[in-house]
Amino acid sequence: MNVNYTAEELAFRDEVRAFLKSELPADIAAKVKLGKHMSKEDHQRWQQILVKRGWYAPGWPVELGGTTWGPVEKHIFDEECSAFGAPRTVPFGVNMVAPVIIKFGTQQQIDHYLPRILSGEDWWCQGYSEPGAGSDLASLKTRAVRDGDHYVVNGQKTWTTLGQHANMIFCLVRTDPEAQQQRGISFLLIDMKSPGISVRPIITLDGDHEVNEVFFDNVRVPVGNLVGEENQGWTCAKYLLTHERTGLAGIGSSKAVLAHLKRIAMKEVCDGKPMLEDPLFRAQVAEVEMQLMAIEMSTLRILAAAKEGGVPGAESSILKVKGTEIRQAITHLLRKVIGPYALPFLEEEMQLDYDGELLHADYSASLAGDYFNMRKLSIFGGSNEIQKNIVSKMILEL
Amino acid sequence: MDFKLTEEQQMLQDTAARLVRDAYPFEQREKFSESELGFSAEFWSQLGELGLTAVPFSEDVGGFGGGGVETMLVMTELGRGLTLEPYLQSVIFAGGLLNQLGSDAQKDDLLPQVAAGSLQLAVAFDEPQSHYNLHDVQTKAEAVDGGYRLSGRKAVVIGGHSAGKIIVSARTSGDSRDETGISLFLVDPNAPGVSRRVYPTIDGRKGCELFLDNVQVGADSLLGDVGNALSAMRYQQGxxxxxxxxxxxxxxxxxxxxxxxYLKTRKQFGVPIGKFQVLQHRMVDMQTELEQATSMAILAATFADGEDNDERSRIIAAAKYICARAARKVAEEAIQLHGGIGMTWEYNLAHHAKRLVMIAHQFGDDDHHLKAYAKLMQVA
Known part of the structure; x- marks a missing residue:
């Protein structure tokens, strides 16, 4: 038993740190640390730096532009990126559709789509949830009917994150309405510029535009855009969901946000002393730090067990539930630490280029909104209730 | 023990409930919130016409002579409709300060207007460093010929953008966290040297930062005795x-x-999601929080206008602690049980959630009141 990183792993960490120190643009890191929204251009600028270094798609096979990293290296990389304030990779292309194409797609699809993901030419979004199919994803109704060399798609997707930036969407569609729910579903790649697609923004309670509804009205999709076999889309979906959950614990990001909390709690005062010296508040910060310590070790244990091959199984559901609870607890404390200054809703101060006078501090404007925004963590990517169902069924066999 | 409402109280509740129901559909609220005033001038005057702004004031100033229970009934209905009008700030808080501390001249002049709703007041006690501590006052009031000169900054003054007068706490003597040396002043927001930065709040209301730069106020602007305001501030905040x-x-x-x-109508896996036991229990937990909060709100209401002593202070602290915790729990669980739809701007639940979480950010959060209670707790 040795819970420390090996010499090779430490050397790798140094390499990552050196890279981030020299290559991460300061303006992007500043935005990340202050919780400002990233523009599409910010994401793409950072993506190109990573691509150049060969680190944008760590999970891909080397010959396609990936790395040989194991789970521990990936964890180290994520953690360091978060600590330095690198933007979180928008996962839909590189970490979601790409693994599915690699696993189930044709050589032609691999050759076509993967380079375009690396180059940034394609920005992907995800078409899974529907108004009537949330936790019960398999009840989805968006229909794809074969018509010669095309599928004709009709229906609606929702909660499509950053769909407003996307030119491609991967969708689960129903190709056989007669088959039992999971069996009649196919995995389809659709060009967002196809006639008949419309995107409507959903504004969330924090005033943000992050998610969208996507409507399909007789959209013609070439049959070559089917991934895997017709009616076998659920296999792709399950494979992808497991991939998605692994990253959802967000340890690196939570550690960075906890450090941010401590910095702020040293600046904000109560009774003439820093908030972090208030015993009651300090105890709450300590509590979440201990939880984070435990989940990090749990993550490493699960990753180590998975090192031999493949992605972790149902254990990743445990990480998702606990990891998102921890992140939500930190955002709760961040909102609390600024006291009455959680109330002002300063949209202008949340803008990237705001250079006017600050109402309170450069960190304060986004904190209440962030807290509300982060309620999504326990809802998306398979709600925490669904994750618990998975644990209870797959691990506990209840 | 008797938890029943009197006939008069029942009528008051019905009046408030009907008014809110008719005048405050959610779509209207959005429009009020986005307007420059940030609330409905018409609804505010209706509150006055129906006598609701007069509820807590005595009959000799045109009031209704109501106590904590009457106020609770009105506030509950205002909360149900997520109303945006500064009823709490003007009628209850500022009105209470004026009633407790005002000279006869001040009361004769202002209380009838506040009770009628024709004058709106705001209270500016918080400061950037005060973190809910009313005695942490750095704003200075210097005695000058004929009155005082005020300088400093007051933080997050809800309703301060539209108030006719603002009650400001300022230090006439002592150091920044001394309990004595704090005085209250009625400040005209249009006086020279006063500036405001107005902003919406995340729960849909409006407030402002209040900047005082050598603001001259007359001696008649002083509310109560010099240097002795803290206990009244605390009582009225209670x-x-x-x-x-x-x-x-x-x-x-x-x-x-x-x-x-939603649990009864939303179907997944072929059944209403309320059929799932795990969700049933969570709904029960929410309802339990609501019951606990109701009990403490009633307890606080019955002590609100009572004698100023440790027992009252304990009950107020406990009520705020329990209600703030319950409010956050209900907000978070309501969103979670709804899923994504509970996070959308278009749906009023999300706005209830924001309001409920923000309850903690005014007049002290659960930590603040936990500490206050612990200090006053009887050990035997």
């Missing part, structure tokens, strides 16, 4: 907290109803 708990109650009750309705 009344405001009792009202705030009732406000939260109305909102929590709505959030619970919306969630229960």
């Amino acid at each position: 009344r405001a907290i009792a009202a705030q708990c009732a406000d939260a109650l109305g909102s929590m009750d709505e959030a619970c109803k919306l969630t229960l309705d």
